[in-house]
Amino acid sequence: MQRLYKMGEMGEMGEWYYKGYSKLIGIGIVALGLLAGILRFWHLGRFNTFVFDEVYFAKFAYQYWQGEAVFDVHPPLGKYLIALGMALAQPLPALSKITHTELGVPLSTLSYRWVNALIGTLTPLAVAGLAWELGRSLSVPRRGWFALLAGGFVAIDGLFIVESRYALINIHLVFWGCLGHWLWLRSERIKPLAGLALGACIATKWNGLAWLVGLLPLRPRRDWVFYAVGMPLAIYGLLWIPHLRITGDTLWSIHQSTLSFHLGLKDAVHPYCSAWYTWPLLLRPMAYWYQLAADGRVFDIHGLGNPILWWLSVGAMTVLLMRMTVRQGGEAMASPEGYLVINYALNWLPWALVNRCTFLYHYMPAALFSFMGLAWLMSDWLTSERPAWRWITGGMLGAIALACWFWIPLHLGLPLTERALQMRFWLSSWV
Numbered sequence: 001m002q003r004l005y006k007m008g009e010m011g012e013m014g015e016w017y018y019k020g021y022s023k024l025i026g027i028g029i030v031a032l033g034l035l036a037g038i039l040r041f042w043h044l045g046r047f048n049t050f051v052f053d054e055v056y057f058a059k060f061a062y063q064y065w066q067g068e069a070v071f072d073v074h075p076p077l078g079k080y081l082i083a084l085g086m087a088l089a090q091p092l093p094a095l096s097k098i099t100h101t102e103l104g105v106p107l108s109t110l111s112y113r114w115v116n117a118l119i120g121t122l123t124p125l126a127v128a129g130l131a132w133e134l135g136r137s138l139s140v141p142r143r144g145w146f147a148l149l150a151g152g153f154v155a156i157d158g159l160f161i162v163e164s165r166y167a168l169i170n171i172h173l174v175f176w177g178c179l180g181h182w183l184w185l186r187s188e189r190i191k192p193l194a195g196l197a198l199g200a201c202i203a204t205k206w207n208g209l210a211w212l213v214g215l216l217p218l219r220p221r222r223d224w225v226f227y228a229v230g231m232p233l234a235i236y237g238l239l240w241i242p243h244l245r246i247t248g249d250t251l252w253s254i255h256q257s258t259l260s261f262h263l264g265l266k267d268a269v270h271p272y273c274s275a276w277y278t279w280p281l282l283l284r285p286m287a288y289w290y291q292l293a294a295d296g297r298v299f300d301i302h303g304l305g306n307p308i309l310w311w312l313s314v315g316a317m318t319v320l321l322m323r324m325t326v327r328q329g330g331e332a333m334a335s336p337e338g339y340l341v342i343n344y345a346l347n348w349l350p351w352a353l354v355n356r357c358t359f360l361y362h363y364m365p366a367a368l369f370s371f372m373g374l375a376w377l378m379s380d381w382l383t384s385e386r387p388a389w390r391w392i393t394g395g396m397l398g399a400i401a402l403a404c405w406f407w408i409p410l411h412l413g414l415p416l417t418e419r420a421l422q423m424r425f426w427l428s429s430w431v
């Protein structure tokens with residue numbers, strides 16, 4: 001396939017190949033968006049109550065909507081967007097139908113979940129766009145595979161699905177960071193948009209700062225300091241203004257309080273705490289919801305990534321790291337492989353310095369880059385002239401797809417028998 005493309009790089013034949021593959025890639029992107037949307041919007045109103053940390057974030061969002069003071073330990077953007085969803089849902093009967101009153105007021109689960117589902121649907125598309133720009137030096141077939149696989153892995157991964165279906169904020173962090181990197185690579189003319197997106201990233205969670213530093217491998221120009229540092233930090237500060245107007249706090253005082261809170265958590269204990277070094281191997285996922293119905297069926301929502309995808313991605317990052325060690329320092333840093341390894345490390349390794357209780361969802365940004373690393377290698381193998389490589393890669397993709405089908409009940413909260421549920425807990429630490 002790759003050889004045929006190279007044979008047609010000149011003249012009309014080359015143009016025909018380019019247009020043909022571009023159409024196929026376009027169809028693939030549309031299919032990717034539809035798949036991501038179905039997995040995130042299907043039965044979104046299931047469980048008419050708060051699931052997991054919705055008890056905090058949906059509550060905070062409602063308070064923002066009502067103009068009430070909020071103290072949360074994260075920056076405000078994620079809650080602003082959930083609150084916006086609540087406000088926009090009111091004129092729409094299908095979205096504003098009352099389902100529970102756990103805040104003491106009538107509230108619709110769809111009203112505070114649909115924005116997250118939308119952001120979660122857009123995230124695989126942003127990942128595909130980032131991969132497409134990162135693969136500029138590749139042939140069109142391989143570049144297309146890289147983009148579609150990278151976005152597809154995010155679309156079907158269980159942890160990304162669960163975090164997109166409920167009023168949580170980690171998917172906002174990932175989306176804005178990925179969008180910022182994509183826009184940064186897309187064109188010199190849209191660097192201000194990239195700065196805005198990166199500012200939104202750190203205005204969701206402080207660990208969004210890793211996405212700013214992660215631009216360094218992309219051969220920054222002289223304007224890097226302004227667009228990748230100054231502008232995002234300015235946007236971050238501006239996004240605090242609505243919060244400060246409601247609470248009467250100062251930016252300095254709110255950051256002091258937030259930092260004190262985080263430092264005071266070092267002795268906190270939670271049944272689903274997990275050490276940073278266990279995350280790549282998926283040793284301790286989180287239970288988000290559990291309900292035993294009267295007929296004996298179980299409804300379980302687990303923040304469990306696709307095990308086959310995660311384990312293969314660990315292997316992929318190991319391969320890329322080994323490749324980097326045999327290349328020249330500057331050359332390795334500036335390569336797409338170097339970019340993936342460095343951003344993976346920036347979003348994962350700093351958690352080794354954190355003494356407090358941490359959770360698997362903190363690994364989501366790093367997991368995204370590991371998925372891209374796997375997609376990078378698979379795109380090479382799928383366009384190889386050796387049939388064996390294509391067959392092996394096809395087998396890996398089949399295993400990932402089967403794993404998605406097998407564990408999807410835990411991501412969508414589908415009813416299972418107790419025995420069927422236990423079959424899906426391959427490790428005792430998953431319970």
